[in-house]
Amino acid sequence: xxxxxxxxxxxxxxxxxxxxxxxxxxxxxxxxxxxxxxxxxxxxxxxxxxxxxxxxxxxxxxxxxxxxxxxxxxxxxxxxxxxxxxxxxxxxxxxxxxxxxxxxxxxxxxxxxxxxxxxxxxxxxxxxxxxxxxxxxxxxxxxxxxxxxxxxxxxxxxxxxxxxxxxxxxxxxxxxxxxxxxxxxxxxxxxxxxxxxxxxxxxxxxxxxxxxxxxxxxxxxxxxxxxxxxxxxxxxxxxxxxxxx
Amino acid sequence: xxxxxxxxxxxxxxxxxxxxxxxxxxxxxxxxxxxxxxxxxxxxxxxxxxxxxxxxxxxxxxxxxxxxxxxxxxxxxxxxxxxxxxxxxxxxxxxxxxxxxxxxxxxxxxxxxxxxxxxxxxxxxxxxxxxxxxxxxxxxxxxxxxxxxxxxxxxxxxxxxxxxxxxxxxxxxxxxxxxxxxxxxxxxxxxxxxxxxxxxxxxxxxxxxxxxxxxxxxxxxxxxxxxxxxxxxxxxxxxxxxxxxxxxxxxxxxxxxxxx
Numbered sequence: 001x002x003x004x005x006x007x008x009x010x011x012x013x014x015x016x017x018x019x020x021x022x023x024x025x026x027x028x029x030x031x032x033x034x035x036x037x038x039x040x041x042x043x044x045x046x047x048x049x050x051x052x053x054x055x056x057x058x059x060x061x062x063x064x065x066x067x068x069x070x071x072x073x074x075x076x077x078x079x080x081x082x083x084x085x086x087x088x089x090x091x092x093x094x095x096x097x098x099x100x101x102x103x104x105x106x107x108x109x110x111x112x113x114x115x116x117x118x119x120x121x122x123x124x125x126x127x128x129x130x131x132x133x134x135x136x137x138x139x140x141x142x143x144x145x146x147x148x149x150x151x152x153x154x155x156x157x158x159x160x161x162x163x164x165x166x167x168x169x170x171x172x173x174x175x176x177x178x179x180x181x182x183x184x185x186x187x188x189x190x191x192x193x194x195x196x197x198x199x200x201x202x203x204x205x206x207x208x209x210x211x212x213x214x215x216x217x218x219x220x221x222x223x224x225x226x227x228x229x230x231x232x233x234x235x236x237x238x239x240x241x242x243x244x245x
Numbered sequence: 246x247x248x249x250x251x252x253x254x255x256x257x258x259x260x261x262x263x264x265x266x267x268x269x270x271x272x273x274x275x276x277x278x279x280x281x282x283x284x285x286x287x288x289x290x291x292x293x294x295x296x297x298x299x300x301x302x303x304x305x306x307x308x309x310x311x312x313x314x315x316x317x318x319x320x321x322x323x324x325x326x327x328x329x330x331x332x333x334x335x336x337x338x339x340x341x342x343x344x345x346x347x348x349x350x351x352x353x354x355x356x357x358x359x360x361x362x363x364x365x366x367x368x369x370x371x372x373x374x375x376x377x378x379x380x381x382x383x384x385x386x387x388x389x390x391x392x393x394x395x396x397x398x399x400x401x402x403x404x405x406x407x408x409x410x411x412x413x414x415x416x417x418x419x420x421x422x423x424x425x426x427x428x429x430x431x432x433x434x435x436x437x438x439x440x441x442x443x444x445x446x447x448x449x450x451x452x453x454x455x456x457x458x459x460x461x462x463x464x465x466x467x468x469x470x471x472x473x474x475x476x477x478x479x480x481x482x483x484x485x486x487x488x489x490x491x492x493x494x495x496x497x498x499x500x501x502x503x504x505x
Contacts, residue, residue, distance in 0.1 A: 140476040146325055146381050147380075149385055151335045151336035152335050152336065152469050152471070152473075154476040154477065155481070161480070
């Protein structure tokens with residue numbers, strides 16, 4: 001009798017513990033293998049559109065806040081080679097490849113002068129991102145995501161928010177106090193991706209040989225896809241071109 | 246029979262075991278007493294949702310029912326798993342009890358009525374139906390509820406301290422206005438996650454949407470309101486500061502007669 005009663009106590013104790021225990025659901029579509037003679041892809045993402053015509057400045061003689069004078073970063077392309085900035089090139093439907101390396105130094109998104117700097121980052125899933133507030137005023141950091149846990153936190157001067165993103169998703173980060181400010185966090189499941197620089201160049205290396213589907217994402221211009229054959233230990237050059245949307 | 250004799254008869258160990266078990270049961274979280282919340286979607290739940298919820302929230306929970314067009318604030322779109330009134334941290338999914346609470350008590354200043362015309366069983370049966378609309382409940386689990394600290398006493402000093410936080414530290418007035426009327430400089434441009442315009446809360450009405458007790462108000466800015474511009478200030482404020490802000494915000498309520 002004694003033993004049974006003790007068992008009951010123990011059982012209830014465990015019940016109480018299990019109610020609050022969290023188990024994280026993980027799902028894996030990507031396996032890491034050793035890539036010996038992988039190929040490299042370099043290329044350029046171009047925007048062949050006409051820049052928006054400069055309209056008459058109706059606010060010329062008005063006193064405006066500093067924030068409204070900063071140019072929008074949503075569509076930036078080089079005037080020399082039409083290279084598009086902040087486009088993310090990645091391999092689509094790849095199931096195995098090189099090892100995922102999570103950067104030792106966390107990527108940073110800073111809020112300065114009511115703007116998010118940088119405007120977009122691409123990370124591999126499992127990376128922790130630091131979001132800072134460099135302004136001497138209140139901001140908030142508001143993400144809209146379904147698979148990764150969204151958050152909406154108020155931040156004061158020199159406050160730091162660290163969040164880990166575990167699932168592939170394209171996440172918009174906004175500040176509700178300053179509506180024009182937003183940033184993008186592109187989370188990708190595998191390490192085969194790159195973000196274009198200010199001249200639209202990118203480079204992805206150690207790709208297993210074979211035919212792969214490449215995808216480019218840009219916040220304004222959407223997605224384009226292209227199939228490319230990768231040869232072992234060779235450099236393949238490809239160009240992605242967005243026509244006028 | 247004397248108590249001592251009884252103890253001898255039953256045995257010391259048995260008595261301890263029974264007391265221990267009773268204590269353990271009292272520790273276990275049982276906020277919704279005697280209401281059994283089903284884990285699977287039941288026929289009762291489906292019928293109740295279709296009859297009472299879908300006219301506003303839509304057949305598929307997208308917040309697009311036939312009556313939704315004429316409403317502001319809009320009925321909640323359940324597909325994102327963003328629930329406003331929770332006891333869990335910012336961004337987290339709600340616990341079943343949180344959903345049950347909102348269904349039972351309704352949301353003042355909106356078209357969501359307290360559904361106390363339904364039986365407890367009916368209200369509880371709707372919860373798995375709501376959860377089935379969002380893939381978020383398959384991927385994530387709700388975090389543990391936040392701990393509510395010991396309340397301070399609502400003294401003059403606490404209210405004074407709260408005023409400082411409201412006006413200087415957190416700049417709540419930017420949206421909610423200096424007098425708490427929801428008319429701050431950033432108020433006009435606010436919109437929720439679904440792109441609909443949303444008004445910052447007017448504290449002078451005194452009808453707090455998540456409940457009128459001090460603990461409810463405390464929870465609102467500790468957990469934030471998912472899907473709206475209202476952030477969580479869990480990192481910014483200490484427990485004491487949060488109670489001060491709670492009392493200040495509650496002191497902004499104007500009695501009915503003194504309003505303009």
